[in-house]
Amino acid sequence: MFWGANKVAHRYAAQLQLCCPQSPVSYSIARTTHAHMIASGFKPRGHILNRLIDVYCKSSNFSYAHQLFDQIPKPDIVARTTLITAYSAIGNLTLARKIFNETPLSMRDTVCYNAMITGYSRNNDGHASIRLFFEMRQGGFRPDDFTYTTVLSGAAQIVDVEKQCQQLHCAVVKSGTGYATSVWNALLSVYVRCASSPLVSSSSS
Template sequence: MQPNPELVRAIANSYAAHLRLCLPLRRTSLKLARAIHANIITFGFQPRAHILNRLIDVYCKSSELRYARQLFEETSEPDKIARTTMVSGYCASGDINLARRVFEETPVSTRDTIIYNAMITGFTHNHDGCSAINMFCTMKREGFKPDNFTFASVLAGLALVVEDERDCVQFHAAALKSGAGYITSVLNALVSAYSKCALSTSSSPLHSARKVFDEIPEKDERSWTTMITGYVKNGCFDSGKELLEGMDENMKLVAYNAMISGYVHRGMYQEALEMVRKMVSSGIELDEFTYPSVIRACATAGLLQLGKQVHGYALRRENFSFHLDNSLVSLYYKCGRFVEARAIFDKMAAKDLVSWNALLSGYVSSGHIGEAKLLFKEMKEKNILTWMIMISGLADNGFGEEGLRLFSCMRKEGFEPCDYAFSGAINDTVSELEPTFEESSQARRFLNQNFIWLT
C-alpha cells in the first residue's frame, strides 16, 4: 500500500519544526534530536534530505560525531549540505583528516564556495596554514570564486605561516581586486598577517599592519584586539597600552585579555598580574578568557597559592568555562598536585579534547605513564595532538618499542599529520632500537618529510 502523500508531508513538516528548535535550546537539543532520530527508525519513515541534514547538523554541533557519521554513511546519496556539515563538524573536533576525506569524496561538480570555506577554516583552526593556502589555490584553480569569508579565513591561515611581507601584499591585492578588501573581518585578518610577518623580518610589516588598522572604516572589537595583539607579540607593549587607552570602555575587556595573554606568552608574569590588578581597579570584571591567562601565568611561574586564590575568585563569581577548567588542570599538575588535577577533570560537566589532552600531557610530562595509558584508552575521541602526546611520552620515558607500535596504530587509524613534528620523539625512539621493526622503517620514512611543530 502506497503511503498517503499528505500524511508523509505532515510527518516531515513536524520533524522539521521540532529540529528547528534543537540548536537554540542547546541543552536539550541533543536529547530532542535523538528522540526524533529514534522515532524515524521505529516507524520506518524515510525522511527527506533536509531532515537528515538537520539531524547531522545537530549531532555535529553537539560534538556527537559518531551519530552524525552513522547517519551520513547510511544516506545513499548525501547532498552538498550534508557533506559540508560533516566537513565542518570534523574540522571543529580536530579530525582534519576525516574532513579532508569527505571533501575529496565530494565530486567537483557538486562542490561550492561554502565547502571550500569549511575546509580552509578547518585547516586554519587546526593550525595548518600551509594547507589552508593550498586549498585556497585549489579553489581558484577549479574555478570557484572566493567570497569575503574565504579571504578572512585564508588570511588567518596565512598569519600562521607568513614570513615574507610580499606574501601579505599579494593576498591584500587579491582581496582588494575581489571587493573583499574593504570588509572589516578581512582587514582584521590582514592586520594579523602583517603583524605576524614582523616577527620574522623587521618592524616594517608592523607599520603596514598599523596602516591597515587605521584605514578600517568601522573598527570592531576584534580590530582593536588584533592590532594590540600584534604590538604585544612583537614586544611593543607601550604601543599596545597606548592603543588600549584610546579604546571605548565597553571594548577594553578583550584588549586587556590580549595584553595579559601577551605578557604571559613572553614570560612576563609580574607584568601580567599587574595588568590584572589595573583591570580590576578600573571596574572591569575578569571573564572566562581572563582567568585562563592568569592561571597559566601562575602555573608556569609555580605560583600555586596565587593560582588557588584566582580559582576561588572564579568560583565565588560562578565564572566557569572549558578554558578555565583546562587551565586549572594544567596549574595543579604542573605544581605536582595530581589528585587535585584529576578531581577537577572528573568534575567537569563536559570535557572536550583539550581537556583530555591537558590531563594526558600532565601525566606523561611527569612520568606517570601508567595513568597516561589508562587515560589514553579511556578517550573515545582522539586527534593528532593526542597521539603526539602519547607517543612522545612513551619515547621520553623509555618505552620506545611501545611508542613505535603506537605510531603504527596511529597511521592505521588514518592520522597522517602534516604540521606536528613527531620527528624528535620518533628519532629518539628509533635510535634506541635495532632497525628490524617494520615500524622503524615507517618512522624513518616519516622523518624524511619536513614536518613543522607549530606552537
C-alpha cells in the same frame, strides 16, 4: 497518502527545530525523534536528514552523524559541509579532508571550501589553508570576505609569511571585495607580523 506523509515530515521537522546547540536536551530530542522515525518506518530525507546530522554533530555525537551520512546514497552539499565543519572543529582534519575530497567538484561551493580552509587555519596549518585557497580560485570558485579573513588568519601562523601575504593581498585586490573591515583587519595584522609593508606605514600616518 502523499499529504499524510508530508504532514508527518513537517511534524518531524518542527520537532527538530526545537534543538539548538546551547540546549542540553537537544541530543535527547534528536534521538527520541529519530527513534520514532525508525519505529514508524519513516525514512528521513533532505532537510530533515541534514538537520539530524547537524544536531548530532553539534551534540558531539559524531558516530551517529556519520552513520546517517553513510546511509545517504548521494549526500548533498549541506550534509557534506556539516561534517567537514564538525570534524575540523575537533581537529580531525583527516576525516574532514576525506569528505571534502570525496565531494564532486561540480557540487562544491564557496561555503564548502570555507569550511575546509577554516579547519586548516584554526588547527594551525596555515600552509594547507593557503594551498586550498589557491586551488579554490583555480577551480573557478569565488572567495568571499569570510574566505579572505580565514585564509589570512592562517597565513599569520606562518614564519615566512611575507611572500604568502603579498600573494593573498594581490588576490584580495583582484577580487574587488571592497576591503570589508574584517578582511582589512586580517590583512593588516599579517603585515604587522612581517613588519615590512607600505600598508602598515600608510595606515599609521
